[in-house]
Amino acid sequence: QVQNIESGGGLVQAGGSLRLSCSASGRGFGSYTIGWFRQTPGKEREFVAAFRWSGGPTYYADSVKGRFTISRDNAKNTVYLQMNSLKPEDTAVYYCAAGRGGVPYAKAEYDYWGQGTQVTVSS
Numbered sequence: 001q002v003q004n005i006e007s008g009g010g011l012v013q014a015g016g017s018l019r020l021s022c023s024a025s026g027r028g029f030g031s032y033t034i035g036w037f038r039q040t041p042g043k044e045r046e047f048v049a050a051f052r053w054s055g056g057p058t059y060y061a062d063s064v065k066g067r068f069t070i071s072r073d074n075a076k077n078t079v080y081l082q083m084n085s086l087k088p089e090d091t092a093v094y095y096c097a098a099g100r101g102g103v104p105y106a107k108a109e110y111d112y113w114g115q116g117t118q119v120t121v122s123s
Contacts, residue, residue, distance in 0.1 A: 002025075002111075002112040003112065004022050004113065005022065005023050005024075005096075005115075006020060006094065006116060007020070007021050007117060008020040009118045009119045010119070010120070011120045011121075012122070014086060014088055014122065017083060017085075019080055019081065019082050020036070020094055020117060020119070021079070022078065022079040022080075022081075022096030022114060023077065024098065029077060031053060032052075032099060033099050033101065033109070034050060034053055034070075034072075034079045034098055035048075035049065035050035035098075035099070036048040036079075036094060037097060038090075038092035038094045039092055039093050040091065040093075047059075048064055049069075049070040050105065051070055052104075061105070063089075069081070069082040086121045088121045088122065088123045091120050092118075093117065093119075094118075095114055097114070098111065099111045
């Protein structure tokens with residue numbers, strides 16, 4: 001079992017940057033797909049970015065492409081989400097997830113979820 005722990009959320013002004021971290025305990029990320037999702041009250045949890053820990057392409061939602069970057073630190077078994085040029089509409093609870101499914105942008109493909117970290121972007 002993989003336990004994900006997110007950190008790095010906070011309050012930032014529009015145009016600013018934040019970096020979220022997701023550390024894995026238990027068995028680590030191994031051959032999982034690691035994804036970031038976000039959710040605002042009353043809305044569905046939506047895909048943000050993902051990649052496979054074993055390598056390959058990265059995937060981004062159109063709304064964050066060019067502004068957000070997903071990356072990894074193998075030694076620390078940690079995944080990062082660097083968020084630049086933040087907009088008020090990026091305000092949400094951000095979740096890190098791990099799964100073995102084949103569709104990186106589908107939340108149903110993920111088995112393990114973190115507790116979420118709040119990101120608030122003020123205008």
